[in-house]
Amino acid sequence: MASYNKFNDFSEQLVEGVHDFGANTFKVALSNSAPTASNTVLADITQISGTNGYTTGGTATTISLSETSGTTTVNGTQVVFTASGGSMGPFRYVVLYNDSATSPLDALVAWWDYGSSITLADGETFTVKFSNTSPGAIFTLA
Numbered sequence: 001m002a003s004y005n006k007f008n009d010f011s012e013q014l015v016e017g018v019h020d021f022g023a024n025t026f027k028v029a030l031s032n033s034a035p036t037a038s039n040t041v042l043a044d045i046t047q048i049s050g051t052n053g054y055t056t057g058g059t060a061t062t063i064s065l066s067e068t069s070g071t072t073t074v075n076g077t078q079v080v081f082t083a084s085g086g087s088m089g090p091f092r093y094v095v096l097y098n099d100s101a102t103s104p105l106d107a108l109v110a111w112w113d114y115g116s117s118i119t120l121a122d123g124e125t126f127t128v129k130f131s132n133t134s135p136g137a138i139f140t141l142a
Contacts, residue, residue: 024100029058042106078134
């Protein structure tokens, strides 16, 4: 399973109201260059080429929230990437960001490291499942 990593600025952005998980659009982007915790916006990330089924800027996930006894879980639906017209990648990192954020623009939330680079052959798919389910927990705030 891919390992979760939070961008440092995310916690401050959350407190400052940059992220509205009930209303904003969140997307998943792919990269083969390692993000760093100090990255703050999507422009800091080197995405894979926007061809053969990958659209620069990534693909949206549908966010849902649940709260039980003061613990809130932010869930996201799976995102499927399909190589079309040639190979897609290589990529190793999946990056979640807020596509609605304007200040800062396209604010980063977290990334997952899949451990090694992945290249999809024409017609192959790659499914991003948070917590290996859909919808799956992106993070929990207690």
